[in-house]
Amino acid sequence: MKNSLKKQGAAERNQQISNTIGILIVIIILSVFVWTKSSNFFSRDNIITLARMCSVTILVGYAQMVVIAGGGLNVSIGAIGGMSAVIVGALIKRAGVPWGYAIIIAILIGAVCGAFNGILITRLGATGEISWLVTLATMSIFTGISLTITKANPFYNLPKGYVWIGAHNVFGWIPVMIIIAVVVSVLLWYLFKYASFGRQILAVGSNQRAAELSGVDVGRVMIFKHIFSAVIAAVAGILFSTRLGSIGSDIGGDWMLFSFAAPLIGGTRMAGGRVNVAGAFLGGLLLTIVSNGVVHLQVNVYIVELLEGIIILLAVGLDRIREMREERRERLERAAI
Amino acid sequence: MKRVLALVLAVCMLVVFLPACGSSTPQPAPETPKAQTAEDLGVDLSKEVVGGQKEGAEYNFAIVYGGVHPFFDPWLFGAQQAALDLGIPIPIVTSPQNWDQTEQNVIIDGLVAGGINGIGMFPSDAVAGNEKISELVGMGIDVVTLGGSPATPSDATFCYATDVGASVAFATQAIIDELKAQGKTEGKLLHLCSSLADTNTQKRQAAINEVLAKPENAGFVLEWELADTDATEPAEEAISAMYASYIDQVDGIVCTGYVNAQVLGKTMNERGTNDGVVAIGIDDSADVLAAIDNGYMKGTMTQSAWAMGYVGIYALKLLADGYTIKPDAPFFIDSGYFLLTQEGLPAYAESQQKMAYDFVSTMADKYFNPPAN
Structure with missing residues (x-):
């Protein structure tokens, strides 16, 4: 029994590694292809652009990944990210709060929004459908708050220190934004790899009833995973606004697709119970390269969306095929045992 | 634990909601001009007998x-x-x-x-x-x-x-005239536009092509279009990528979306240069007005x-x-x-x-x- 579990763990690790390598290969092939058509693709400017843009995509992907891991989904990620950024803007520009404190307060309010989602979902039944319905409703609430605060007028002339976060490159090459994304990646990797709470999220995502029977407080897990998700979304929204240098109510408006695509491309199981932090990181990078690549390739403006959609579907499809092969191999191995 | 969370949640939601709900009228944007009367501006409305309640x-x-x-x-x-x-x-x-x-x-x-x-x-x-x-x-x-x-x-x-077509045609011609004034006989233009499904975008595309088709504008072409850039994130992404990829080939940029003009203005202000590009924005976001004031943008088509x-x-x-x-x-x-330039600010x-x-x-x-x- 012990040997069987060990083998299963090893197979899971192998699958994650294979998954990560697979995405890496796709990224390399795509990058080389774009580079052959546009020599500026590997220029310093473009690498910095890619790093800045993908840092937000990666964080948005993580915000969704944390929820998916425990079973369920969160469609209010963009609204929480946008609202958090707007709160920073309002605190700085209207209340005169120093930007550092404004960021902390906005992230805390983001956490409260996550708790709000989590408590409602837990109280209403903690199913996938409920999480969709609740977060759909709260998405509207959080977007409404952003619009009420801004009246659609962006906050301009943000403090230099605040904008520095989005504009500065360490050693001239490494944007501060990507460093923040990497730090969050390491924390998440630790959470899911070593922390008991991370394992509890996966256990609930894998089989909620079994987790409950083995003593996991499912309600607590549900609430805290939504708090984590909201905090990451808030960081993403704030980070994007530091890059933009202004804060409008439309931040986060189109995060829905890639919030799911990044983790799913990266090997996170939609049904929950399995995550791949490195894979989600690469998934976010791949999505950014696709958007960046179509500009470099000067793709006809009428087929850009079509092309982006096809590439994302291909990436998800290839990943699924690889997963099915792995599952088949595992089944055969188990049968042999 | 849940009670504590619920209490914290309720307090925080109140903190967020109360300021948002406290005022029924929108706060004026900082740049909103103080209204002048018609008399102040030298317009005679005395012949208009519409004042007062009938x-x-x-x-x-x-x-x-x-x-x-x-x-x-x-x-x-x-x-x-x-x-x-x-x-x-x-x-x-x-x-x-x-x-x-x-x-x-x-x-x-x-x-x-x-x-x-x-x-x-x-x-x-x-x-x-x-x-x-x-x-x-x-x-x-x-x-x-x-x-x-x-x-x-x-x-x-x-x-x-x-008349969105006439406005963008004016902007396109102004860019070409400026390039000609710089001694250029040919040039590549970039159009930053909104959704392609928007009928106004289609009118603007047609107007740009009409201007470029004029014999006196031979040599100037619309080389690139970056569509769906009238939302902050797609605009930021596309404009950053364009700068990293082919800004050195661009001679003129005509913006027809509020947000893409704003992001372009912000990018120019941030870079501290126009990279030799003649750009005309649209509307009057703070970033666009700053870029015009700094001399990076030629102007903005405003209404x-x-x-x-x-x-x-x-x-x-x-x-x-x-x-x-x-x-x-x-x-x-x-x-x-009208084309708002540095002098008109x-x-x-x-x-x-x-x-x-x-x-x-x-x-x-x-x-x-x-x-x-």
């Missing part, structure tokens, strides 16, 4: 935006100023959250139920909006469309909006958003007083546009208001028949 007439007006967008912000102030000038009740100014005709219809239904008898609106959807306009007119409610035209024929009294609100209320007042639109009056009335606010006052000073004579009695 006995028996009702002036319950509303202005409804097409969706939430910073472009609409000055409308509110224009509408309020018109009401003050005309001595009528301050109109309701409202908006659907999204550019969605169904949402706009719900708001309009609410206004009608509240006794509104005149609406100035930017239809969220040109075709579906027209259905609502017909319904309102059928109920005896006056409707003027502002900023964006409904599909024609329409039952609205008229449409007061910028009087303030006039939309002002003219809308003025026209509704005429209709409520019994004026009728002349049978030969055009349905589409160009609200005008100091007097920009006044020029916006002057456009409105100039227009209404002759509006009744030109487009309306007076009441029979």
Whole structure:
């Protein structure tokens, strides 16, 4: 029994590694292809652009990944990210709060929004459908708050220190934004790899009833995973606004697709119970390269969306095929045992 | 644990909600100009005998935006100023959250139920909006469309909006003229545009191509178009990638979306250079105005958003007083546009208001028949 579990763990690790390598290969092939058509693709400017843009995509992907891991989904990620950024803007520009404190307060309010989602979902039944319905409703609430605060007028002339976060490159090459994304990646990797709470999220995502029977407080897990998700979304929204240098109510408006695509491309199981932090990181990078690549390739403006959609579907499809092969191999191995 | 969480949650939600709900009227944007009177700006409105409330007439007006967008912000102030000038009740100014005709219809239904008898609106959807306009007119409610035209024929009294094609054609020609002045005989242009499905985008594309097709503009071509860049993130992503990829090949940039112009202005300000590109933005976001002031952007095609609100209320007042639109009056009335450059910045606010006052000073004579009695 012990040997069987060990083998299963090893197979899971192998699958994650294979998954990560697979995405890496796709990224390399795509990058080389774009580079052959546009020599500026590997220029310093473009690498910095890619790093800045993908840092937000990666964080948005993580915000969704944390929820998916425990079973369920969160469609209010963009609204929480946008609202958090707007709160920073309002605190700085209207209340005169120093930007550092404004960021902390906005992230805390983001956490409260996550708790709000989590408590409602837990109280209403903690199913996938409920999480969709609740977060759909709260998405509207959080977007409404952003619009009420801004009246659609962006906050301009943000403090230099605040904008520095989005504009500065360490050693001239490494944007501060990507460093923040990497730090969050390491924390998440630790959470899911070593922390008991991370394992509890996966256990609930894998089989909620079994987790409950083995003593996991499912309600607590549900609430805290939504708090984590909201905090990451808030960081993403704030980070994007530091890059933009202004804060409008439309931040986060189109995060829905890639919030799911990044983790799913990266090997996170939609049904929950399995995550791949490195894979989600690469998934976010791949999505950014696709958007960046179509500009470099000067793709006809009428087929850009079509092309982006096809590439994302291909990436998800290839990943699924690889997963099915792995599952088949595992089944055969188990049968042999 | 859950009780503590619920308590913290309730307190924090109150902290967020209370300031948001505390005020029923939007706070003025910092850059919103202080309204000048027509007299201050040298416009004579004395011949216009529309001021004051006519006995028996009702002036319950509303202005409804097409969706939430910073472009609409000055409308509110224009509408309020018109009401003050005309001595009528301050109109309701409202908006659907999204550019969605169904949402706009719900708001309009609410206004009608509240006794509104005149609406100035930017239809969220040109075709579906027209259905609502017909319904309102059928109920005896006056409707003027502002900023964006409904599909024609329409039952609205008229449409007061910028001729988007003419405006972008002017911008394109201004870019080419500037490039020619720099001694260039050929050049590649980039168009930063909104959604391709937007009929205004299609009009703008056609107008740019028309300008480029002129024999005197031979050598200048529209080489690139970055579409769907009228939202912050796609604009930031596409413009950053364009800068990293082929900015050295671009000679001129014409922006036709509020947000893409803003992001381009921000990028130029951040880089501290225009990279040798002649760029013309659209509308008047703070980043665009700063880029013009810094000398990185040649200018911006602007229209009087303030006039939309002002003219809308003025026209509704005429209709409520019994004026009728002349049978030969055009349905589409160009609200005008101009290229705002560095020299024009100091007097920009006044020029916006002057456009409105100039227009209404002759509006009744030109487009309306007076009441029979």
